Amino acid sequence: MIQIGIFKFASCDGCQISFFDISDTLSNLEEKVRIKYFVEGQDDNKFETFDISFVEGSVSTPEQENKIREIREVSRYVVSIGACSSSGGIQSVRNFLDYSNLVQQVYTRPDLIKSLEKSKPISDYIKVDFEIRGCPAEKEAIIEVIYSVILGKKPYKPEYPVCMECKRKGNPCVIIFGKPCLGSITSAGCGAVCPSYNRGCYGCFGPVKNPQVETLKELFLSLGLNQDKFYESILMSFNAYHPYIREKL
Structure with missing residues (x-):
């Protein structure tokens, strides 16, 4: 039984929604696949060990930095899904600006903001075993990763433009x-x-x-x-x- 965790950091939730689009496929694999953690999609969630941890979103807060390291420790494979997770996302534009000035301009109470100065991809903090690109991530690519782990093969990823x-x-x-x-x-x-x-x-x-x-x-x-x-x-x-x-x- 393949144990799956689906996690969200700084993002719009679009990549997680791709899992709802493949719900029929996952149902057909119910004897081989079990989603143990998916706050967006179920009430009963257990943070234990995972064969595959899919991570949406960039690391933008100290809490998220700690959490991604915890996920890595309990996961056989960590897969980044979408542009935010693999590249920092649109929010990473702030990385090229003056962070303190930006916070002052955007928030009326900047003293309450507890974020990192930069929005970074999760690969800046941990080893990522596979990247699923896109905004949002393609559902076919998610299915490819799941089947690949079941079959014990390397997922296919285009290497051309x-x-x-x-x-x-x-x-x-x-x-x-x-x-x-x-x-x-x-x-x-x-x-x-x-x-x-x-x-x-x-x-x-x-x-x-x-x-x-x-x-x-x-x-x-x-x-x-x-x-x-x-x-x-x-x-x-x-x-x-x-x-x-x-x-x-």
Whole structure:
């Protein structure tokens, strides 16, 4: 019996909702899979030991920093789900600003705020065995991880960019039409959903290894986008604090 825990840190809950979308699949696996901890979805929760711990959200408070270490200690596999957990999320934009000034501007009682200065992915604190990208995480990728643990194999994860998915679908490159697109530096897995509707990729699946950010910036500049626009409106979003991206900023 595979014991599963599903946890939430700083996030919007969207990735956890993906588990409701696969409820039929989980029901069919009831003899092999048991969800022991899922505050969002059940009343009876036990924090004991887990074969798989799925973690949504970034680490943004001291309590969360302690909790993620506890989860690691009792888990066989820890899987980050979604952009917040793997990259710090949109909230990690604060990492590039003056934290004290930001808190003063946003809250009427900043003295009551007990948060960390930076919103970080869980991999900054513990070993993560597998990442499920996306905003939100794709339900098919969650199912892949669960089946892989049951079968004792390594989960499949695309190692190529969204551009490959566009090619397979026969999509014309939206950059040709003057639309900014992060597909060339973004991991595949979404099925190129945005370019398929004539929109540029927003990079919600996170960067590929060694993303060629400077090359893409040069291309964007040729389209009339200045450097500030490139960084602030394009890169500074879902995955601004992913290790592959923050070293480029």
